[in-house]
Amino acid sequence: MSTNWEYDCIVIGAGVQGSFTAYQLAEKKQKTLLLEQFILPHTRGSSHGQTRIIRKAYEQDFYTHMMEESYELWAQLEREAGVKLYRQTGLLVMGPEDSQSYQLYKNNLQKNKVPMAILNRDNFSQHIPNVNLAVGDGAVVDITAGVLYADRALKTVQGQFEKLGGVIRDNEKVTDIKPGPVVTVSTSAGVYRAKSVVITAGPWANRLLAHTGLQLPLKVVKINVCYWKEKVPGTYDVKQRFPCFLLTESEETKYHIYGLPSNEYPGLMKICYHIGGETDPDERDKQTDRSDIDILQRIIARCFPGLVPEPAVVESCMYTMTPDQHFVLDRHPSHSNIVFGAGFSGHGFKFGPIIGKLLCELILGEVPSYDLSPFRIRRFQDQTKSAL
Numbered sequence: 001m002s003t004n005w006e007y008d009c010i011v012i013g014a015g016v017q018g019s020f021t022a023y024q025l026a027e028k029k030q031k032t033l034l035l036e037q038f039i040l041p042h043t044r045g046s047s048h049g050q051t052r053i054i055r056k057a058y059e060q061d062f063y064t065h066m067m068e069e070s071y072e073l074w075a076q077l078e079r080e081a082g083v084k085l086y087r088q089t090g091l092l093v094m095g096p097e098d099s100q101s102y103q104l105y106k107n108n109l110q111k112n113k114v115p116m117a118i119l120n121r122d123n124f125s126q127h128i129p130n131v132n133l134a135v136g137d138g139a140v141v142d143i144t145a146g147v148l149y150a151d152r153a154l155k156t157v158q159g160q161f162e163k164l165g166g167v168i169r170d171n172e173k174v175t176d177i178k179p180g181p182v183v184t185v186s187t188s189a190g191v192y193r194a195k196s197v198v199i200t201a202g203p204w205a206n207r208l209l210a211h212t213g214l215q216l217p218l219k220v221v222k223i224n225v226c227y228w229k230e231k232v233p234g235t236y237d238v239k240q241r242f243p244c245f246l247l248t249e250s251e252e253t254k255y256h257i258y259g260l261p262s263n264e265y266p267g268l269m270k271i272c273y274h275i276g277g278e279t280d281p282d283e284r285d286k287q288t289d290r291s292d293i294d295i296l297q298r299i300i301a302r303c304f305p306g307l308v309p310e311p312a313v314v315e316s317c318m319y320t321m322t323p324d325q326h327f328v329l330d331r332h333p334s335h336s337n338i339v340f341g342a343g344f345s346g347h348g349f350k351f352g353p354i355i356g357k358l359l360c361e362l363i364l365g366e367v368p369s370y371d372l373s374p375f376r377i378r379r380f381q382d383q384t385k386s387a388l
């Protein structure tokens, strides 16, 4: 076998995680190729759209800790590129006061000294007008939270990567990966060889991993991204300082419901359900399950009296879920020069800079900056299929 290679590293998939990983690698002077199957920018994966929530409020400490640094890295990218990627709005967390989920959010904010406010029934509507707090629900605000401008963030980080000498080839689908001391990656347009490979293929992760003999317990779901019309334009607008919100799971809703103030489409507020119908990523639009919309309509009619409880716009996006909804960040069990980031379970965007840093550390054989045990594949044990 020849030991020639053209690249130190090839990153497969130019969503938020692959783009940040490529950027970090280029910063570390690694000659890096970023491959993307579609023409950029595109709307067929998980990272498209104008906005995402950024927050420190989490049920688990380890995410809150990672977010401390992630905020710094987002700000660093804003400074480097001279663009605004983050707007602070706060995040209103509401949920059954006595539920485990709500208590975890509240306690975690307090324990980690995240700037926050606890609202009670008497002062709630003074701070958050036009929202009905359900009977038995508590409310806290993560003051650090806000909106990330997602499409702009992707364009920015890809641009910074190219400025560092990184190469992006879009409209080039990876069709085969041959592991070895030098990894051979075949695409619809050519063949490349590199010392190492990072797979950040979002909903297509298992398709790519199959070439390396590994399958993870991932489930791809289609999310109906719903926008709801304000009865009086501006009621829930970002300019009126309306916050993002998160309704923690309850017996009625089972999964989180979340929303962002009206911003990208004037007069429309984005509110979604944190699960959807299972789909093949190449056949996303054949998945027509709208049972989430029924649940959203009920909750919106009850809690958001200023919105028409009928979606005005419905767009599509995909989540790649793991059984525990924690990410997968690991090295291939048989090929140490293949690393992957997958299963971001609908909450990975805000971590983009940190995921990029961690995957870069794994590729370079450095000690990871965070404890990766919640993200390792060994937690799945029986569910991980390896043909090796």
Ligand SMILES: Cc1cc2nc3c(=O)[nH]c(=O)nc-3n(C[C@H](O)[C@H](O)[C@H](O)COP(=O)(O)OP(=O)(O)OC[C@H]3O[C@@H](n4cnc5c(N)ncnc54)[C@H](O)[C@@H]3O)c2cc1C
Pocket: 012, 013, 014, 015, 016, 017, 018, 035, 036, 037, 038, 044, 045, 046, 047, 048, 051, 052, 053, 054, 172, 173, 174, 175, 200, 201, 202, 203, 204, 208, 223, 225, 272, 317, 318, 319, 341, 342, 344, 345, 346, 347, 348, 349, 350, 351
């Ligand atoms: C509706 C919605 C709302 C969300 N809200 C939030 C939020 O508020 N806050 C938050 O933090 N996160 C949120 N998320 C989650 C976040 O957006 C995702 O976790 C993140 O975008 C995942 O990025 P990724 O890079 O793993 O996947 P992707 O963006 O899907 O990127 C993978 C890329 O790999 C490419 N690819 C796949 N196969 C190949 C191949 N064979 N060859 C070449 N390229 C290939 C794909 O085309 C794709 O571009 C949300 C997600 C959705 C869908």
Ligand SMILES: O=C(O)[C@@H]1CCCCN1
Pocket: 053, 054, 055, 246, 256, 258, 274, 346, 347, 348
């Ligand atoms: O990551 C987030 O912040 C959003 C809201 C909560 C559910 C997942 N997606």
